[in-house]
Amino acid sequence: MITFYPGPSKVYPQVADYAAEAIRQGIVSLNHRSAGFMDIVKETVRLLHEKLAIPADYHIALVSSATECWEIVAQSLTAESSLHPHSGAFGKKWAEYAYRIKPPASLNEADVLCIVQNETSNGTQVNMETLAQFRRDFSSLIAVDAVSSMAGIAFDWSLADVWFASVQKCFGLPAGLAVLVYSPAALKRAEEIGENNHYNSLLFIHENFSKFQTPYTPNGLGIYMLMRVLQQVPPIAVVNTITKQRAADWYAFFAESGLSSSLALDAPAFNLLITDPSIRSETVIAVEGTEKAIKDIKTAAQQAGITLGNGYGDWKSTTFRIANFPAITDDEIGTLKQFLRSYR
Numbered sequence: 001m002i003t004f005y006p007g008p009s010k011v012y013p014q015v016a017d018y019a020a021e022a023i024r025q026g027i028v029s030l031n032h033r034s035a036g037f038m039d040i041v042k043e044t045v046r047l048l049h050e051k052l053a054i055p056a057d058y059h060i061a062l063v064s065s066a067t068e069c070w071e072i073v074a075q076s077l078t079a080e081s082s083l084h085p086h087s088g089a090f091g092k093k094w095a096e097y098a099y100r101i102k103p104p105a106s107l108n109e110a111d112v113l114c115i116v117q118n119e120t121s122n123g124t125q126v127n128m129e130t131l132a133q134f135r136r137d138f139s140s141l142i143a144v145d146a147v148s149s150m151a152g153i154a155f156d157w158s159l160a161d162v163w164f165a166s167v168q169k170c171f172g173l174p175a176g177l178a179v180l181v182y183s184p185a186a187l188k189r190a191e192e193i194g195e196n197n198h199y200n201s202l203l204f205i206h207e208n209f210s211k212f213q214t215p216y217t218p219n220g221l222g223i224y225m226l227m228r229v230l231q232q233v234p235p236i237a238v239v240n241t242i243t244k245q246r247a248a249d250w251y252a253f254f255a256e257s258g259l260s261s262s263l264a265l266d267a268p269a270f271n272l273l274i275t276d277p278s279i280r281s282e283t284v285i286a287v288e289g290t291e292k293a294i295k296d297i298k299t300a301a302q303q304a305g306i307t308l309g310n311g312y313g314d315w316k317s318t319t320f321r322i323a324n325f326p327a328i329t330d331d332e333i334g335t336l337k338q339f340l341r342s343y344r
């Protein structure tokens with residue numbers, strides 16, 4: 001079975017060995033305040049800086065999920081309220097979570113702009129030019145959910161103060177861990193607000209991570225597997241080139257394959273959900289069709305040993321999604337293209 005599900009998604013096959021290693025070598029039984037464990041955290045943070053080209057002065061912490069990061073931004077970095085321009089289900093959920101913690105009473109005093117860089121639900125992205133425009137227009141903190149693009153494409157990190165991603169998407173790892181990146185300005189804001197009421201208050205997390213520790217017993221297995229995957233992957237500039245080429249190939253494929261035209265003379269069976277190329281995601285491709293066409297192709301793919309991603313949110317039954325994540329191989333992409341070409 002091969003999977004194009006955009007999260008949880010395909011894990012690197014080597015992860016099976018990394019997990020076995022962590023257990024056989026007793027890494028998962030290390031006390032999380034021991035030198036051995038702290039070395040693993042330190043090396044993981046170093047590798048994140050190195051492989052993802054994260055600026056040296058940006059801090060990195062590891063938490064449990066992107067959803068937790070939404071709450072950390074609201075509780076520890078938002079003084080008044082946050083702004084949430086969004087186009088899809090994850091952006092909407094983030095706004096709902098944030099507003100439960102910081103009700104949107106005074107949006108004209110919003111002091112954090114919250115952007116979903118890659119909207120996994122509909123295959124759109126906020127590209128770096130658009131983010132640069134937000135940076136020019138908004139003088140306060142910018143927080144970016146990059147869950148389904150971090151480690152898949154390169155970012156200009158300086159365009160935001162907070163970036164986060166859980167690892168079950170482009171990192172090619174099992175769920176249960178998230179990477180939280182924050183700038184000196186974000187830390188300064190946290191200090192000004194001084195919020196320290198939670199186990200995951202950013203100040204408390206920061207204090208722990210500055211000693212390569214964590215506030216609570218962390219996902220040691222996940223951290224070890226992240227360290228091992230980071231050792232294995234090429235620098236983000238290389239990954240970025242591959243991801244963008246594959247994305248261009250996917251979009252060209254759907255434009256040319258005849259999937260969208262030859263199946264029926266009267267009505268096309270499948271179309272790209274997003275028609276404006278400037279907002280198309282490079283890591284998640286959403287393909288639209290009638291409910292029946294979508295259901296049928298997912299079933300046929302399953303029978304051919306291929307899992308397509310279901311639609312999500314408003315697009316649940318009228319799209320399927322294709323993850324374009326680094327752990328997926330050229331052979332697997334070839335297999336899916338062959339299936340799609342021959343699908344009738």
Ligand SMILES: *Cc1c(COP(=O)(O)O)cnc(C)c1O
Binds near residue numbers: 065116120145146148
């Ligand atoms: C998957 C996803 C999330 C949720 O991640 P969790 O690890 O489940 O918290 C948030 N935002 C985006 C854009 C996602 O794709």
